Amino acid sequence: MEWLESFWATYSTLVLSIGTNVLLALSIYLTLATGLLTVANAAFMGIGAYTAGLLTTQLGLPFFIALVLGSLLPALVALAIGRPTLRLSGVYLAMATLAFGEVVRIFILNAEGLTGGALGLNGIPQLTQWFDVALAVALTLFVLLRLARSRIGRTMEAICQDETATELMGLNVGAYKLLVFVLGAMLAGLAGGLNAHFTFFISPDEYGFDRAVEILAMGVLGGTGSPWGAVIGGLLITLLPELLRGLGHYRPLINGVILILIILYSPRGIWDLFRPDRESRRLPAAH
Amino acid sequence: MLAQQIVNAISLGGVYALFALGFTLIFGVLNVVNLAHGAVFMIGAYASLKAVVVLQLPLPAAILVAMLATGALGWLLDKFIFAPLRARHAPHLAPMIATIGVAITLTSLIEGTFGSENLRFPSEVLPAEALSMGGVQITWLELEIICLAFALMAILLWGLRKTGAGRALRGLAESPKAVALMGVNVESVFRVTSILAALLGGAAGMLIALYANAVFPRMGQPMLHKGIAVVILGGMGDIRGALLGGFFLGFAEVLSVAYVGSNMRDAIAFGLLFIVLLIRPQGLFGHVVQRRA
Amino acid sequence: MKLKQILAGAILALASLTGVAGAQIKIGAAEALTGNAAQYGAPIRRGFELALGEINGRGGINGQKIELVIEDEQGKKEEAINVFKKLIFQDKVLMLFGPTLSNSAQASDPVAQSAKVVAFGTSNTADGITSIGNYVFRNSVTEADILPVTLRIASQKTGLKKVAVLYGNDDIFTKSGYDNFKKALQDLKIPVTTTETFAKGDVDFKPQLTKIKASNADAVVLSALVAEGAPMMVQARQLGITLPFIGGNGMNSPRVFELAKDSSDNLWVGSPWSVENPAAENKKFILAYRKAHTMLPDQFAAQAYDAIYIVAQALKKIKITGKLEADRKSLRDALPAIQWTGATGPFKFRQVAGRDGRPAGYDAVQTAIVMMTKSNRYVIQK
Numbered sequence: 001m002e003w004l005e006s007f008w009a010t011y012s013t014l015v016l017s018i019g020t021n022v023l024l025a026l027s028i029y030l031t032l033a034t035g036l037l038t039v040a041n042a043a044f045m046g047i048g049a050y051t052a053g054l055l056t057t058q059l060g061l062p063f064f065i066a067l068v069l070g071s072l073l074p075a076l077v078a079l080a081i082g083r084p085t086l087r088l089s090g091v092y093l094a095m096a097t098l099a100f101g102e103v104v105r106i107f108i109l110n111a112e113g114l115t116g117g118a119l120g121l122n123g124i125p126q127l128t129q130w131f132d133v134a135l136a137v138a139l140t141l142f143v144l145l146r147l148a149r150s151r152i153g154r155t156m157e158a159i160c161q162d163e164t165a166t167e168l169m170g171l172n173v174g175a176y177k178l179l180v181f182v183l184g185a186m187l188a189g190l191a192g193g194l195n196a197h198f199t200f201f202i203s204p205d206e207y208g209f210d211r212a213v214e215i216l217a218m219g220v221l222g223g224t225g226s227p228w229g230a231v232i233g234g235l236l237i238t239l240l241p242e243l244l245r246g247l248g249h250y251r252p253l254i255n256g257v258i259l260i261l262i263i264l265y266s267p268r269g270i271w272d273l274f275r276p277d278r279e280s281r282r283l284p285a286a287h
Numbered sequence: 288m289l290a291q292q293i294v295n296a297i298s299l300g301g302v303y304a305l306f307a308l309g310f311t312l313i314f315g316v317l318n319v320v321n322l323a324h325g326a327v328f329m330i331g332a333y334a335s336l337k338a339v340v341v342l343q344l345p346l347p348a349a350i351l352v353a354m355l356a357t358g359a360l361g362w363l364l365d366k367f368i369f370a371p372l373r374a375r376h377a378p379h380l381a382p383m384i385a386t387i388g389v390a391i392t393l394t395s396l397i398e399g400t401f402g403s404e405n406l407r408f409p410s411e412v413l414p415a416e417a418l419s420m421g422g423v424q425i426t427w428l429e430l431e432i433i434c435l436a437f438a439l440m441a442i443l444l445w446g447l448r449k450t451g452a453g454r455a456l457r458g459l460a461e462s463p464k465a466v467a468l469m470g471v472n473v474e475s476v477f478r479v480t481s482i483l484a485a486l487l488g489g490a491a492g493m494l495i496a497l498y499a500n501a502v503f504p505r506m507g508q509p510m511l512h513k514g515i516a517v518v519i520l521g522g523m524g525d526i527r528g529a530l531l532g533g534f535f536l537g538f539a540e541v542l543s544v545a546y547v548g549s550n551m552r553d554a555i556a557f558g559l560l561f562i563v564l565l566i567r568p569q570g571l572f573g574h575v576v577q578r579r580a
Numbered sequence: 581m582k583l584k585q586i587l588a589g590a591i592l593a594l595a596s597l598t599g600v601a602g603a604q605i606k607i608g609a610a611e612a613l614t615g616n617a618a619q620y621g622a623p624i625r626r627g628f629e630l631a632l633g634e635i636n637g638r639g640g641i642n643g644q645k646i647e648l649v650i651e652d653e654q655g656k657k658e659e660a661i662n663v664f665k666k667l668i669f670q671d672k673v674l675m676l677f678g679p680t681l682s683n684s685a686q687a688s689d690p691v692a693q694s695a696k697v698v699a700f701g702t703s704n705t706a707d708g709i710t711s712i713g714n715y716v717f718r719n720s721v722t723e724a725d726i727l728p729v730t731l732r733i734a735s736q737k738t739g740l741k742k743v744a745v746l747y748g749n750d751d752i753f754t755k756s757g758y759d760n761f762k763k764a765l766q767d768l769k770i771p772v773t774t775t776e777t778f779a780k781g782d783v784d785f786k787p788q789l790t791k792i793k794a795s796n797a798d799a800v801v802l803s804a805l806v807a808e809g810a811p812m813m814v815q816a817r818q819l820g821i822t823l824p825f826i827g828g829n830g831m832n833s834p835r836v837f838e839l840a841k842d843s844s845d846n847l848w849v850g851s852p853w854s855v856e857n858p859a860a861e862n863k864k865f866i867l868a869y870r871k872a873h874t875m876l877p878d879q880f881a882a883q884a885y886d887a888i889y890i891v892a893q894a895l896k897k898i899k900i901t902g903k904l905e906a907d908r909k910s911l912r913d914a915l916p917a918i919q920w921t922g923a924t925g926p927f928k929f930r931q932v933a934g935r936d937g938r939p940a941g942y943d944a945v946q947t948a949i950v951m952m953t954k955s956n957r958y959v960i961q962k
Contacts, residue, residue, distance in 0.1 A: 009695075010669040013661050037380065084565045090379075091320055095519050096564040099557040102512070106554040109750055118748075118755035122686045122708055123935060201657060201686035205750060209512060213322075213387055220384045242662070251652070252614060253399065256391030263385045264368065267377030288794035291819070295786040302784070395614070404619040405807050410841040417818045424819050499783030501811055501839070505616055509781040544787035550749050550777040552787075 012130070014242060016198050019133030020191040021218060022234035026140055027187035028219035029230040030180040033148075035160030036086065037094040038181060039212045041188040043101035044074035046108060046207030048189025049196040050115055053124045056197070063127040063197065070193035071186045078185035082178045089163075101212055109204040120203030121196075128198040136190060144227040156180060188215075221262055223269020232270050288545070290423045296541035297534065298429035301436040302495050304533025306510050307517040308439060308526065309487030315524020316460045316480045317369060318379060323386035324514065325507025326393040327364075327485050331357045331492025332502045333397060339412055346412055346497075353489040361485025364389065365478045373477070390507070398504040406502040413497065432494050439487065440530045447526065456480060460524055516560045522569050535571065605641060605895060608667035608676035609650040610660055610688065617655030619807075620880050621680045624702060625650060626873055627884030628677070634868070635888070641895045653679045653688075660684035664691045664699070672904055675700060675911055677887060682706035682752045689716050696905070698912045702887045703880055705829065706756040710941030711934045715912055717942045719887050719927060721852050723757045723828055726948040728764040730850030733950040733961055734799070734826045735770060738848075742771045743826070744797035746788060746812070748804055749777040757803035757828040765801070773797040778808060785812045786819060793821050805830040810839030817843040824848060824952075833878045837956045847953040848961075852946035853882040853924040856958050865923035877923075886922035893918045916942055925949075 008015075024041060031038045052070030055061040061069075085096050108115050115121060147153050155176050158166040167173045196202050214237060222233025240258065244251045266272050306328060313321040334356035338349040368385050417424045447453035455476050458466040467473045495510070496502045513536065521532025536556060543555040563571060609628060612621035628648060636645045649671050653660040660679040667673050668691070675698035679685055685704040692699035693713035701709060701718035710716050734740070745761065748754030765772060773795035776788035789812070792800060800816070802809060802825050809831050816825075824846045825831075832851040837844050855866065855876055865885055869877040877885075894914040900907050919928040927946050934940030951958040 006669060010665045013658065013665060017658060032380075088564060088568055091314070091523065092519075092564055092568045094320070095515060096561055098515070099519075099560040099564065102557040103554055103561060106551075106557070110550055110554070118750050119706070119708070119752050119759075120683065120686065126690075199657065199661060199687050200690045201683070203657075203683055203752065206657070209508075216380075217384055217387060220380050241659075245652075250395075250399065252395035252654075253392055256388045256393075256395060259388030259391065260368065260385050263377075263381050263388065264371060267372055267375055267381035288790055291790045291793075292787060295784075295790060299784050299786070398614065398618070402619065402622070403614075403616055404835065405810070405839055407839050407841075417820070419820070426818055495783070499811055500814060501783055501807070503807070505781065506783070509779075509783075541787040544776070545791055548777075549788050549791075553779065 013198060014238070016128060016130065016133050017195070018235055018238045019130075019137050020195045021238045022137050022231050023140060023187055023191035023194070024215045025218040025222060025230035025234040025237075026144060026227055027184040027191065028215050029222075029224055029227055030144070030156075030184045030187070032219050032224040033160060034156040034177060034180045035089075035163070036177060036181065037090065038097040038184070039094055039216055040078075040097035040101045040104075041184060041215050042207045042209075042211035043104035044078065044185040044188035045192035045195070045211065045215075046104060046202075046204070047074045047077060048192030049202050049207070050108060050121065050192075051189070052193030053121050053196040053202055054114070056125055056127065057121065057123060063132075067132075067190060067193045071189040074189035074192075075182050075186040078182045079178070082181050083174070086174065086177045086181060098209070098212065102208065105204050105208045108207070115204070118203065120201055122201040124196050124200050124202065126198060126200070128194050133194055136194065140187060141227055141231070148227060152176070152179075217259065221259070221269055223266075223271025225268065225271050225275055228274075229269050229271030236270070290421070292541050292545045294423050294425050294429075296538040297433060298425065298498075298537075299541060300534030300537025301429070301433035302491075302498060302533075303513055303517050303536050304436045304530045305432065305439070305491040305494060306488070306514045307521065307529040307533050308436075308443065309484040309491065310514045311518045311521070311524055311526065311529040312443075312480060312484040312487070314518065316456055317365075317382075317477055319369060319382045319386070321364075321386050321484070322383060322511065323364065323389040323393065324484070324488050325511035326390040327357050327360055327488040327507075328492040328495075328510060329397065329502075329504065329507040330360060330393060331489030332496035332506060333401065333492075334489065335493035336406060336408060336496065336502050339408060350490055350493050353493040354486045355489075357485040357489025357492070358482050361482040361488075362478065364485070365481035369477065369481060370474065394504050394507070401504070403504050407500045408497060408502075413500065428497055432498060435490075435494065436530060436533070439490075440526060443526050452476070452479065513556070516556055519560055520563055520571055522571075528571075532571070604647040605644050605900065606647050606649060606671065606673050607891070608671060608673035609648055610653045610663040610667060610676060610678035611650060612655035612680040612684075613650075613652035615655040617680050620703060621652075621655070623878050623881040624678075624680060624884040626869070627702075627877070627881035628888055630865075630869055630872055630881075631885045631888035631892075633872075635892055641892060644900070646892070646895070649673060653684060655681055655684065657684045657687040660688035661691055664688040668692065668695050668697050673697070674900075674904075674907055675891065677702060677884070679704075682709060682756070685709050686712075686752075689713075692716070696912070697908050698915065700887060700891065702883045706752050707759075710932050710943050713934065713940050714931075714942075716940070717915060717929065719890060719924075719944045720883050721829075721944045721946050721948070723760040724763075725943075725945075726829060726850045726852075727757070727760045728767065729948040730826060730828075730848060730950050731761070731764050731768055731770070731801075733850075734824065734848040734952075735768065737952075737961060738799060738824050740770070740798035740824070742773050742797055743799045743801045744773050744792040744795055745775045745801045746785075746792065746804070747775075747777060747802070748780060748808065750779045751805075753830065754803045754805065754828075757830065761801050761803055761828070778804075778812075780808070782808060783811060785815050789816050789819050789821060793819060797823065799824045799826055801825075802827045802831065804828075806833045806835050806839060810836050810844070813840045813847065814843045822846075829879060832951075832958075834876045835878070836953065844953050844956065848950065849953075849958070850948040850950045851879055852944075852948055853879050854949045854951055854958055854960060856951065856960055857925070857949060859925060861921060862923045862925075882923045886920065886924050886927065889922050890918055890920050890927065891915070893920055 048070040051073045052066040055066040218233035218237045223229030310324045331353040335349040335353035338344045338352035417426045455471045517532040521528030651663045653663045682704045689699045689712045693715045747758035826848040829851045832849045897914045898910040929942040930945045950961045
């Protein structure tokens with residue numbers, strides 16, 4: 001027991017981070033598996049984090065409510081920009097969502113009166129417990145695994161493989177894309193709210209380009225064939241820096257090299273190595 | 288003030304255009320978003336700095352050193368990363384993620400070797416005298432950058448139109464299969480493109496390092512963001528677009544600082560980008576490219 | 581080198597596990613050793629090691645040597661939290677220094693506070709840090725204390741009537757500096773002609789500077805770090821702006837001479853530490869630092885150096901029983917009363933109030949020296 005207490009004292013932040021990173025990876029899995037390269041999840045995470053954080057610090061709302069609202073607002077934003085944005089595809093979509101993300105970040109930065117601007121939001125109460133994160137991850141994983149096998153999941157894969165054909169079959173492609181985009185935004189917002197409440201302090205530059213790239217890397221490294229890929233990706237990206245700590249100065253270097261090696265060895269992500277049947281692929285179509 | 292701001296905009300635009308040229312080439316031909324271009328650019332800056340400081344070379348020689356270093360990098364990138372991934376028919380996200388890994392590796396390599404502080408060129412070598420014309424100041428260096436951006440663009444366009452290699456490149460951008468059927472060694476064209484783009488990145492690196500007189504490991508990052516914006520505005524894979532997009536962005540940024548407020552500068556740049564993408568995804572100056580197998 | 585450190589760390593960890601405590605005094609440091617902030621973390625580390633070398637060379641504290649466990653927090657707040665936790669719970673240090681950036685401190689200091697371990701910042705100057713709790717200390721003087729002095733003296737000497745302001749709005753350090761400048765300008769009733777911003781990593785400031793030139797200000801108030809501030813001065817001079825620049829302590833670094841070469845004159849800075857300060861302790865420090873590292877120290881190194889000595893004074897006063905919790909507490913209790921004259925001059929602590937109004941952590945009390953750059957030197961202005 002003492003060992004457990006001591007372990008938790010040192011590593012609790014790490015474990016909770018694994019949880020929120022897995023949620024983020026799942027949020028991008030949804031869109032990647034549908035063939036959408038959207039990288040706005042960092043911005044949605046930021047919106048969720050600030051919303052939840054402001055609600056608990058300024059209005060003293062209960063944690064659960066703050067989390068729910070913190071997941072809803074990004075979803076609403078996603079709904080608002082989704083229609084026009086999702087008409088784009090491929091790299092153009094990526095760039096549009098990236099640009100959108102930057103605009104959000106700058107907005108948060110400049111809305112000093114509300115968000116504290118560059119000074120960030122501090123004194124966020126430590127409300128996230130391990131079971132909050134565990135529950136969120138378990139629930140999300142369960143729902144997404146069922147989704148993957150359901151009609152919606154098959155439609156996602158169909159859109160990913162060939163959008164035009166899917167449309168011709170009478171399916172409302174636009175609506176499905178919007179659905180996964182909004183769901184992804186909600187998950188990212190949830191992750192943001194949870195993360196804010198175990199790190200005391202948030203600031204705008206945590207939700208910028210670097211974070212967006214990190215989330216994308218988690219999704220792709222883990223593999224988009226299944227929600228389990230997202231779990232692998234989240235675990236890997238969170239643990240790797242910790243495992244490499246002993247390398248001191250060379251840590252980021254090895255980090256980068258490992259990233260390259262994984263992609264070279266298994267371009268479809270790590271999950272691809274474990275899949276029982278490598279024939280049926282659910283992947284963004286290779287142009 | 289307006290006159291000076293216009294001059295500022297032109298020189299900033301030249302800087303952006305220079306960076307975007309290499310970036311857009313890789314996307315246009317290899318269909319890869321090369322997120323390592325910023326790091327390649329940074330290596331060019333360091334290589335030229337060391338050439339001047341350690342090897343005591345004059346500036347024109349230093350630029351060749353920079354291009355040599357980055358050209359080699361471009362070769363390595365294609366040989367060990369892009370080519371293997373092409374061979375395995377990897378999804379097009381894979382090379383992008385790999386370039387992220389490359390960027391991280393290169394940045395930390397430089398940081399570990401040279402430290403993360405800003406370095407600068409010795410002031411003796413800087414052509415930094417300012418010309419003053421009618422109340423407007425501009426330095427020789429800025430003029431050189433602008434001229435070079437135009438010159439490089441002209442050379443590239445000429446090369447793409449008139450030379451066999453250039454036509455092969457353009458053909459590849461349209462349809463790899465068709466070009467292969469015509470007997471072109473597709474792999475070597477890809478390789479050459481990667482090298483060419485890296486050469487351009489390296490040259491840009493040194494020039495911009497001189498312009499800002501700051502060389503530091505992360506200098507590629509903000510350039511990459513702006514480069515992405517330029518390439519979108521100008522049209523992906525469009526050489527002229529890279530130039531026009533660069534100047535457009537330069538003007539947008541400078542004028543928004545001058546007349547709106549400097550804290551909105553980036554918001555306006557990216558907001559513009561977002562809107563352009565929604566309304567006209569092929570960019571303000573690009574043309575729609577139908578991607579076939 | 582790394583292997584030796586890992587082995588040494590392992591042996592010590594084993595030793596402390598088997599209760600052979602008291603052989604060495606273990607303190608921790610979480611600083612940015614890689615990443616962007618490493619340019620500040622590196623001189624901090626050098627300052628620590630210099631001071632420790634001297635103290636241990638003289639026999640340590642009451643016969644015991646001090647061991648510093650230094651970890652890399654990469655300038656990232658999550659890493660700062662992780663590293664703090666590791667140092668506190670795994671390495672079981674008596675107290676710890678750091679982190680390097682104010683942003684990270686906001687996230688990691690609460691961890692130290694609730695674990696009841698002293699967190700001592702040597703480079704955190706933003707607001708909202710020492711108000712976290714009574715285990716948070718810092719010897720880095722806040723901008724709120726220095727900037728009014730700098731402004732007053734600079735305005736007296738240059739006779740300025742109105743200023744333009746330029747600051748980094750995406751970094752807590754430069755933004756916090758700006759807030760303090762704004763307040764000081766209001767108190768001194770100096771009107772502002774225009775306020776411009778820039779972002780970290782920007783290299784082109786000409787649009788903002790052009791606007792400043794057109795606004796006819798008498799001076800430019802600048803809240804920036806040297807990485808951006810130096811190119812700014814170069815570009816300003818290129819644009820024909822000859823106005824004085826008044827900076828926060830981010831600009832107090834000899835690097836400004838390297839980076840801005842011929843454009844570095846006429847920069848006003850205030851700081852408790854100056855490389856030109858002829859005081860005996862400072863000269864000794866500068867000499868020792870140059871000998872060990874062949875370069876001049878900067879403010880980060882000086883404050884880190886003094887911080888070690890301040891903690892050493894407290895360590896001398898307490899009795900180390902080997903019971904971690906009790907020792908940590910007695911260290912915290914002994915610190916506030918320490919007064920020390922080091923490289924940064926006479927120093928003492930001042931308690932501040934927390935967010936709830938109750939007494940919290942401890943800020944630094946030191947007099948600011950105002951300097952102006954001229955011919956590659958900081959010249960002290962009286």
